[in-house]
Amino acid sequence: MAKKVQGIIVKNDKILTVEGMNQAGRIEHFFIWGEVKDGESEAEAMQRVLEEQLDLKQEITFQFEEEIDKRVKTFFVDLQGEEVDIENSLEKVDCFRNYFKAMSLKWIQLNDIWSFRELETNYIKLLLKEAIKKEYQAPWIEVIKQTYFNHPREKAYLKKLHVENKRNKVDAEESIRNKGMIMLMALGLGVLFDYFFVGVPIGISGFIFNMIILIASVYGMHHRVQLNKKLGFIFLVPTILLSLSFSIYNNYVLKSINVIFIPFLIASYLITIRYENIKKIDIYFVGSVLKRVFVKAYSILPRFFTFSKEIKRDRKKLKENPTQKNIITGLLISIPLLVIILLLLTSADMMFKYYVDNIGSLFRKLNTMRILGHTFVIIASTLYLFGFLWSFKYDEIAYEGKNADLIKTSWEPVTIITIIFVINIAYLLFTIIQFSYLYGGGLHALPEGFSYAEYARKGFFELVLVTLINFSILLLSINLTKKSHKKVNTIANLSYSLLILFTVNMVVSANYKMYLYERAFGFTRLRIFVQAFMLLIGTLLIILLLGIWINKIPIFQYAVIATLVVYIGLNFINVDGLIAKGNILRYQETGIIDMNYMKQLSYDAIPQMTRLLEAKDPNIRNAMKEHIQYQKEILDKEDDRWYGLNYYKSKLLNSHF
Numbered sequence: 001m002a003k004k005v006q007g008i009i010v011k012n013d014k015i016l017t018v019e020g021m022n023q024a025g026r027i028e029h030f031f032i033w034g035e036v037k038d039g040e041s042e043a044e045a046m047q048r049v050l051e052e053q054l055d056l057k058q059e060i061t062f063q064f065e066e067e068i069d070k071r072v073k074t075f076f077v078d079l080q081g082e083e084v085d086i087e088n089s090l091e092k093v094d095c096f097r098n099y100f101k102a103m104s105l106k107w108i109q110l111n112d113i114w115s116f117r118e119l120e121t122n123y124i125k126l127l128l129k130e131a132i133k134k135e136y137q138a139p140w141i142e143v144i145k146q147t148y149f150n151h152p153r154e155k156a157y158l159k160k161l162h163v164e165n166k167r168n169k170v171d172a173e174e175s176i177r178n179k180g181m182i183m184l185m186a187l188g189l190g191v192l193f194d195y196f197f198v199g200v201p202i203g204i205s206g207f208i209f210n211m212i213i214l215i216a217s218v219y220g221m222h223h224r225v226q227l228n229k230k231l232g233f234i235f236l237v238p239t240i241l242l243s244l245s246f247s248i249y250n251n252y253v254l255k256s257i258n259v260i261f262i263p264f265l266i267a268s269y270l271i272t273i274r275y276e277n278i279k280k281i282d283i284y285f286v287g288s289v290l291k292r293v294f295v296k297a298y299s300i301l302p303r304f305f306t307f308s309k310e311i312k313r314d315r316k317k318l319k320e321n322p323t324q325k326n327i328i329t330g331l332l333i334s335i336p337l338l339v340i341i342l343l344l345l346t347s348a349d350m351m352f353k354y355y356v357d358n359i360g361s362l363f364r365k366l367n368t369m370r371i372l373g374h375t376f377v378i379i380a381s382t383l384y385l386f387g388f389l390w391s392f393k394y395d396e397i398a399y400e401g402k403n404a405d406l407i408k409t410s411w412e413p414v415t416i417i418t419i420i421f422v423i424n425i426a427y428l429l430f431t432i433i434q435f436s437y438l439y440g441g442g443l444h445a446l447p448e449g450f451s452y453a454e455y456a457r458k459g460f461f462e463l464v465l466v467t468l469i470n471f472s473i474l475l476l477s478i479n480l481t482k483k484s485h486k487k488v489n490t491i492a493n494l495s496y497s498l499l500i501l502f503t504v505n506m507v508v509s510a511n512y513k514m515y516l517y518e519r520a521f522g523f524t525r526l527r528i529f530v531q532a533f534m535l536l537i538g539t540l541l542i543i544l545l546l547g548i549w550i551n552k553i554p555i556f557q558y559a560v561i562a563t564l565v566v567y568i569g570l571n572f573i574n575v576d577g578l579i580a581k582g583n584i585l586r587y588q589e590t591g592i593i594d595m596n597y598m599k600q601l602s603y604d605a606i607p608q609m610t611r612l613l614e615a616k617d618p619n620i621r622n623a624m625k626e627h628i629q630y631q632k633e634i635l636d637k638e639d640d641r642w643y644g645l646n647y648y649k650s651k652l653l654n655s656h657f
Helices: 042-054 118-133 139-148 152-173 176-197 204-224 230-245 252-274 283-300 303-318 322-348 350-357 359-365 368-391 413-438 452-480 486-521 525-549 555-572 575-590 603-614 618-637 647-653
Strands: 004-011 014-021 027-030 032-035 072-078 101-109
Touching: 004 042, 004 118, 032 042, 042 072, 072 118, 118 139, 118 152, 152 303, 176 204, 176 303, 176 368, 204 230, 204 252, 204 368, 230 252, 230 555, 252 283, 252 555, 283 368, 303 368, 413 452, 413 486, 452 486, 452 525, 486 525, 525 555, 525 575, 575 603, 603 618, 603 647, 618 647
Parallel strands: 004 072
Antiparallel strands: 004 014, 004 032, 014 027, 014 101
């Protein structure tokens, strides 16, 4: 209990202070203070101080939850219509500072920052914080905000404070049972994460785990969720398909990307069905998803420990229950009784004694470091998943950019039209040469000093770079260019459209060159991935072209859908199988194959690789037979757990070579 009490008294936009002089002759201001007498509470002491020193019978508005000086308890009094006779109250003011001579009671404007010492300034800031916590409304609150919280960092602090206050209010409304259920679900998911994924390849476990997370999240949101929201299916379907891909394919590149990508899809789906104001997909939506995964889940994580304390306090109340007391008493009595019975049973049966004696050896065989590793994984995943699940309890604005502009339009349309016109002339000449030379069969008459490989490979990467440059120019021009009168806008749209068509030609050229290169040197993952990327760029360009002429088209949303479709397609075309098939066909035509690269492919390529078991070259046959047998032996030695089920792995295990 504090020995002193302090009263912060505000009327309109002024605060009551004791003005006086310190030993150095400097004017200082303090708030009303008083001693806490024996037998009275802090609140009673404050009420007495107000009456004795100020003849003020006003009720205390609220008391501070936090304190700067732990020896002092601070109270706030908001004088709305109450009058205070400060002229006749100075003699009654208790000034217990020996070095301070009280001169007057004085009302000071809250925005007069030079009149306060650092300590008083901090208390004024703390007053605002306490008011926000208690959702107290008053005109002086805005004065404190504008005076003491005008720096961007301080504004961010206030925003965070408002958010935290709303979260605390939601937490208080949630029952202990609901908190415990979410904590148990997070713990169950943490244990499942460790069981499914630590030291074990991902199989059907990926699909099961992701579906359980979705179910747990929807359960946590219960009445707030909108499962029939069409926008949500844009993310739900890819989540299901990509999760299922773990149980079918084994391309380590795509599996690694999916491990990172699927959590964002899950977060996107849950945000979409949780918040009514999410009606479209745009850059702000992406920002809210990233914030949910990287910021909010971690910021909410400490509540796990807060709720644990609440549950512990609640359990202490339950201990007063006579039934629970009787159960605990029974367990305490049964322990010594159980020891006596076990001693008798071990004497009566030698085999029972043998197994009891060997229980200790089980503990000696346990790997301490392994247990610690699993414990760490379970704790870390439990805490994160709790933060993620509980974050959907809050009605926070997940979509804040409804009417805001990400970047200001500042480019003059005539300037942009001129730039794009000049670029288009160069691309027109390039396109003419492309049609007459590359597509027209001029490939067989390369200029002296150019090799076939150099032409195909180098030309491809240059075209990819130019395509990306064009794509960037289009995005920036469309977003940054000022809107002018109809004629200028039409000319600008025509120039954009022409640039898009030339860029589409470059996409086609790049893919054709890659096709020529693959025919000459074979297929690889990188080459397939780059081709898929160029296909995506081409699709995005078409969407951009439609968006230029049809304003109602949600370009960003269609771009997200196109990206998901292309990426899901890439996951399900069996990239490694496609590479193996293409390289084997090339081998049959040319007699050339890179066996070292073929052996780097995953189990997905094995069904295609078996065709090489009938190759004319005995070295190829034997090398492939040894490779398949070796891969099968590796799988035989793997820990065969049901949740590691994978189609192509099972196919290889059940095959006969």
